[in-house]
Amino acid sequence: MERYNSAAELVAARKPERPVLCARPHAAGRAARWFLENFEGDVAYAYKANSSVFLIGALFGAGIRHFDVASLPEIEDAATIPGANLHFMHPVKSREAIRRAYHEHGVRSFALDSEDELRKIVEETSDSSGPARDLALFVRIAVPAINSRIPLERKFGTGGQLAARLLVEARQVAGDLGITFHVGSQTMTPDAYVNALGEVQRLIGMAGVVVDRLDVGGGFPSVYPNMQPAPLARFLSAIEEGVDKMPVRDNVRLMCEPGRALVAEAESVVVRVEARRGNDLFINDGGYGILFDAAHLGWIYPARLVSRDVGPSEPLVPFELWGPTCDSIDHMKGPFLLPASIREGDYLEIGNVGAYGRAIAGDFNGYGRYEEAILDDEPMMTLYADAETPAALLR
Incomplete structure (x- = not known):
């Protein structure tokens, strides 16, 4: 090259x-370091955003070890990354994809938004000794897209009594129970996360379950000529404040899924x-x-x-x-x-x-x-002012 x-x-x-x-791998590495240093949890790169070996290599070099994958081909590709932790976060998956992800590629983390999907995951990860006991199951809830340039809430996600019942049912078979949501791509302000975390708290109370993991999804923005988002530090502060209000705060493990914000x-x-x-x-x-x-x-x-x-x-x-x-x-x-x-x-x-x-x-x-x-030069537009101290993010 x-x-x-x-x-x-x-x-x-x-x-x-x-x-x-x-490609500007140094820009991807810089963005990854910022998230790893500032987000209090696992940073899972959304593999679908860009699977260039040069950028994946830069993210890995910066310390990214978790990856949000959405298909079997993505899993097969990402599974070649040393020490990769893969999270199969597509809420609707084929039986073959579930089975091969679990038994061939060591995937233990799955998203779902229906009882049918839960049943598929349990059946396809079982073996002759019975159901798997090491699943991390994330129930995806529907939340409104607030100030998002690409809303995503119509296709996936459950809510209300259906979500509460699904949480109870998933709790029975999950080694770790999680909740996940997606506020939409290129979300310009933190309001959507504030609203989503309020809904998470409400559903936990409605279901009466212990939640081990919370995935706040993606949606973190980049910068374009006609789009100047709020500083990323404000997004992370809003998430931290929302999680701090939850009764599960001391025991829940956080994850986020930035894609655009790492590679745009x-x-x-x-x-x-x-x-x-x-x-x-x-x-x-x-x-x-x-x-x-x-x-x-x-x-x-x-x-x-x-x-x-x-x-x-x-x-x-x-x-x-x-x-x-x-x-x-x-x-x-x-x-x-x-x-x-x-x-x-x-x-x-x-x-x-x-x-x-x-x-x-x-x-x-x-x-x-x-x-x-x-x-080797700088991107044409950047949220990250220099290699390690992105001042534009901190305003």
Whole structure:
């Protein structure tokens, strides 16, 4: 893997024909260290966010040993990590996935949100001697998405009397009983966690069970041009305050599942301008590739010209981007602010695409193939001010 000081140096050296995925492992490691130092519990990386070996290696090097996995292929991949603790947190799993996760890969931690799922887990982890006695079972409860850019509460989660009954039933078979929730992806303020922890406390009282573990899920944000979230320290303070109010505080083991907050800054993509039509730029990656969220959710990523220098007086003007496929929905409205002189053959770096871009990219119309490189410079936007003291997080 070739290494460069910057995207500009990469372009000057390679003039790449394909888009280039540029990893910044140091950014992932820095974010991981911050969570490990500031969250009072297990930090489980959400594997689905980005499974790049370079970023996983950086997270491991920083001390991450817990991983939130959602499928058998993710388990098979993550199980190769030395000393990895895997948590199968998808609430609906196939019987084969449960069975192989438990018996072949040593997974003991499972999420569920229904009696049917509980039954599947018990049946598929049993052997000739009877039911497994070493399961950590997390009942996923539904909580509202408050100030979240991608709400997730409609598909999974249980509540009310159904949740209380499921907690009681899971308690009978679990070595450790846990509760988990997800407040939604890119949650901008801590309010959602405050509300969710209040619901956890209410359900524990309703069920009358002892809870051993509490997983506050993911949702921790990153920073983008039109999204400036509250400092991450405020999220952790809100979680700590909410947990402190619970009667189980002294005995419960905490876990969180950051994905975006660990890797969003740690990858960018270098693309080439294939045509310009007014303020529309046609580039060689798009909504079927790394820029899925820009096309389908309207997200704006930082962008800059990296193939030539422009004068400081040249104005930045808003552009819309079009991807390389034949589909007219392959369109990133932006606006993306770039120098007014942008032309065919220029290369752009689009930053902060490390969360879910690589994971979602496909090969529609034969596109979706990337070169790769490592960059040593700083991300285009960061929540982390320096290597070990992210001052922006502490305001």
